[in-house]
Amino acid sequence: MYTFKNKISRHFELLLLAIVILLITASCGGGGGGDDNPGPSEQELAFxxxxxxxxxxxxxxxxxDGGNVAANYVxxxxxxxxxxFTTTNAGxxxxxxxxxEWVGEGTNQxxxxRGKLVTITSLTTTNFEFSFTKTASNSVAGVSGNYVIKVTK
Incomplete structure (x- = not known):
């Protein structure tokens, strides 16, 4: 026989089950939202x-300008x-x-x-290739033109 006491007990069980489900869902992040720890940025990874x-x-x-001038920078x-940054024998x-500093939010410049804009054309853990244009306005001395430099670790 179904009594009033059984009915209250059944409602209490259902309420308790609903609370448990709600707590489990909330502890799992609720099934949505962003990651609180997104990991390193693209610039941090590039650095x-x-x-x-x-x-x-x-x-x-x-x-x-396409010609090899490495002999000038032994x-x-x-x-x-x-x-x-530091350099040795950079002339x-x-x-x-x-x-x-990085230019904007990207990782390619x-x-x-001193204002020299350097474009990164390739960057791995062992190879780094970049280019820049040297003009009379961004250098004290030296040959103006388009430079491409590849260095390795």
Missing amino acids: DKLKGDWGITNNGKIEL GFTLSFTNGA DLFPATGTW IRTG
């Missing part, structure tokens, strides 16, 4: 590849840290030390502290 020491000794190159090295291409 992980960019940071460190680069040189032209292993299949690197320095070209000016021992050229370039090293990146977060927001700064008139880059100062011995300087700063850099950086700007040096």
Whole structure:
């Protein structure tokens, strides 16, 4: 026989079950919404590849308007840290030390502290190729033109 007491007990069980389902759903994020920890940004991932020491000794190159000028920069090295760089034997291409920053939100261009815009054409953990145009307005001395530089780790 179904009594009033059984009816209340049954309602209590259903209410308890609904609360448990609600708590489980809420603890799983409710089935929607964004990720609270999206992981590293594209720029952070690119910087992980960019940071460190680069040189032209292993299949690197320095070209000016398509011609090989690496002989003018024997021992050229370039090293990146977060927001700064250093060079060795860079001649008139880059100062011995300087700063850099990403251009916008992308990962294909950086700007040096002296205003030189550098376009990244290829970046892996072991190869870095970039280009820039050197003009009389962004250099103290040296040959103006279009440079392509490939360095390796």
